[in-house]
Amino acid sequence: MIKKHISVIMLMLFFISVAEEAFSQRTTSRRTSRDRQEEQVKFTDKLNYNIGLGNIGLGSSFSISLKGTVAYKPIDQLAFGGGGKFLYLFANRINQPDASLFDWSGILFGRFLITENIYLQGEYNFASFDGGENQDRITHNYPQFGGGYMSGYGPWKYGIQLLFVADEFARDLTFTTIDYWIMFSYNF
Numbered sequence: 001m002i003k004k005h006i007s008v009i010m011l012m013l014f015f016i017s018v019a020e021e022a023f024s025q026r027t028t029s030r031r032t033s034r035d036r037q038e039e040q041v042k043f044t045d046k047l048n049y050n051i052g053l054g055n056i057g058l059g060s061s062f063s064i065s066l067k068g069t070v071a072y073k074p075i076d077q078l079a080f081g082g083g084g085k086f087l088y089l090f091a092n093r094i095n096q097p098d099a100s101l102f103d104w105s106g107i108l109f110g111r112f113l114i115t116e117n118i119y120l121q122g123e124y125n126f127a128s129f130d131g132g133e134n135q136d137r138i139t140h141n142y143p144q145f146g147g148g149y150m151s152g153y154g155p156w157k158y159g160i161q162l163l164f165v166a167d168e169f170a171r172d173l174t175f176t177t178i179d180y181w182i183m184f185s186y187n188f
Helices: 002-026 033-037 168-174
Strands: 047-057 061-075 078-091 099-113 117-128 138-151 155-166 178-186
Touching: 047 078, 061 168, 061 178, 117 155, 117 168, 138 168, 138 178, 155 168
Parallel strands: none
Antiparallel strands: 047 061, 047 178, 061 078, 078 099, 099 117, 117 138, 138 155, 155 178
């Protein structure tokens, strides 16, 4: 198990080092130290805000999810952040009372840009699941990983994100293997 975590960390460090080198080669102008001092970037300019709408289901049941996150970008290709995720599920059940469930979770995540539009993302969820009628809430933590594509001009971007639920018990609780999101991002 530890070997698996170490190999994932080593792979991410490799991608970060390669991406930093590739992005630094794209800048052609040389700047003096005086120019760098004048171009100090504010902390708020390194923040990225995201709103996601996803896991929409229609039929005998209705489900919808909302996710909001804030991330800090130490370099343009890498972002770390946190946020919250909410899921509402209404199920119309035959010969049983209808179910109305509300789940929520806090999330921590890391994002790595492969290109200006395509990225990889890993999340860790601290979730609380509604147990249903006359049952206690279930607390369970689980990882997710995947990627996405963002498009748009200026500071606002939009796109899609797909995340694989990497825990079998969490897949049973969320009724899904892949979380899909329509994302809106500011300062991506």
